[in-house]
Amino acid sequence: MDDIRETIDRLLPDLIALRHDLHAHPELGFEEHHTAEQVAEWLSRHGIDVRTGVAKTGVVGTLRGEQGNGDCVAFRADMDALPIEEQNDLPYRSRHAGKMHACGHDGHTAMLLGAAAVLAQYRHRLRGTVRFFFQPSEESVSGAKAMLEEGVLDEMRPQWMVALHGRPGMPLGSVGIRAGAIMASADTFDIWLMGRGGHAALPHLSDDPVLAGAHLVQALHGIVGRETSPGNPMVLSVTQFHAGNAYNVLPQQVHLAGTVRCLKEEMRVKASERIREMAEATARLWHVQSRFEWHSGTPVTVNAPSVAELIAQVAEEAFGREQLVWLEEPLMGAEDFAYFAQAVPAAMFFLGLGDVADLHTACFDFPDAALPFGVEMFVRLAVEQLAV
Numbered sequence: 465m466d467d468i469r470e471t472i473d474r475l476l477p478d479l480i481a482l483r484h485d486l487h488a489h490p491e492l493g494f495e496e497h498h499t500a501e502q503v504a505e506w507l508s509r510h511g512i513d514v515r516t517g518v519a520k521t522g523v524v525g526t527l528r529g530e531q532g533n534g535d536c537v538a539f540r541a542d543m544d545a546l547p548i549e550e551q552n553d554l555p556y557r558s559r560h561a562g563k564m565h566a567c568g569h570d571g572h573t574a575m576l577l578g579a580a581a582v583l584a585q586y587r588h589r590l591r592g593t594v595r596f597f598f599q600p601s602e603e604s605v606s607g608a609k610a611m612l613e614e615g616v617l618d619e620m621r622p623q624w625m626v627a628l629h630g631r632p633g634m635p636l637g638s639v640g641i642r643a644g645a646i647m648a649s650a651d652t653f654d655i656w657l658m659g660r661g662g663h664a665a666l667p668h669l670s671d672d673p674v675l676a677g678a679h680l681v682q683a684l685h686g687i688v689g690r691e692t693s694p695g696n697p698m699v700l701s702v703t704q705f706h707a708g709n710a711y712n713v714l715p716q717q718v719h720l721a722g723t724v725r726c727l728k729e730e731m732r733v734k735a736s737e738r739i740r741e742m743a744e745a746t747a748r749l750w751h752v753q754s755r756f757e758w759h760s761g762t763p764v765t766v767n768a769p770s771v772a773e774l775i776a777q778v779a780e781e782a783f784g785r786e787q788l789v790w791l792e793e794p795l796m797g798a799e800d801f802a803y804f805a806q807a808v809p810a811a812m813f814f815l816g817l818g819d820v821a822d823l824h825t826a827c828f829d830f831p832d833a834a835l836p837f838g839v840e841m842f843v844r845l846a847v848e849q850l851a852v
């Protein structure tokens with residue numbers, strides 16, 4: 465299969481047109497109806513078995529090699545967009561007000577469809593099965609879990625599973641990989657502090673939840689600074705502080721909320737326990753009541769070393785050693801591919817997008833120039849495992 469690159473090149477105009485169509489029609493999580501339709505139509509057109517309506521709007525494609533039964537390998541692409549008003553002036557700019565593909569999932573979906581089309585052309589050389597998971601609602605970090613709950617991995621266990629995410633700032637077409645944790649967990653919390661409130665001119669006659677809240681924010685930041693090892697990163701951010709609506713009234717309630725990112729599961733437990741303790745202790749200190757809620761979110765995305773190694777090997781063979789980046793640090797963002805990686809040996813890699821706007825900004829547009837690199841990675845990974 466020396467002609468992988470030529471096959472991709474022939475496909476590229478179609479793939480770019482498809483990416484532009486997806487970009488023009490961004491859809492939020494679990495609303496990816498147009499996207500799912502395009503995905504299903506493309507897969508069927510290339511002779512791949514399709515199942516739609518998986519976890520509402522997810523699509524699963526199954527390609528059986530013609531050399532008989534063998535291993536199964538699987539890939540995942542996410543399809544959802546973000547609630548952002550696009551600022552790009554493009555012919556294929558978002559036609560849906562207040563929604564845009566600011567995380568490049570249009571590119572991810574197009575690349576996996578490209579790989580499916582190429583692999584379909586090589587099916588006579590493949591032994592085993594390639595499965596393509598088009599996942600809804602990654603941004604809400606609930607789509608992967610929903611697909612797993614519908615048993616998508618039970619009907620056929622893959623040997624491994626791979627996903628990628630585009631990364632601005634890394635050289636175009638480069639591949640960033642690491643073994644072990646590559647993305648952090650993401651949990652959230654809410655704290656309410658309740659007091660009597662009262663006249664702002666007579667604070668000694670009331671209990672002031674604002675003061676308690678201010679102390680609590682300071683205390684919480686001490687967890688990362690003083691209670692975790694510098695070698696074991698954790699991020700705690702208080703992102704909401706709501707209280708009061710008048711100049712001369714001490715409010716009865718303060719609501720704090722925030723997020724915690726960790727790289728080890730035991731750190732998540734410790735964080736939730738310490739935040740609760742500090743909320744309760746600070747409330748006691750200032751004679752107010754507290755209520756605490758911890759919302760367990762996405763786990764840490766852990767790359768299986770063997771799969772990370774395979775990705776590195778394939779990237780080096782395809783694009784050269786200089787395009788392979790062993791990442792020293794994980795990203796403290798979260799990714800719900802983590803759930804797939806808990807279920808089967810899996811790895812996620814970053815695909816360099818070059819010098820483009822940051823993800824989740826109104827100026828981001830997945831560069832078409834990156835498409836062939838992602839397609840080639842997926843194709844070569846499958847070929848490496850299944851070609852005879």
Ligand SMILES: [Zn+2]
Pocket residue numbers: 567603823824
């Ligand atoms: Zn995103």
Ligand SMILES: [Zn+2]
Pocket residue numbers: 567568569602629
């Ligand atoms: Zn994303």
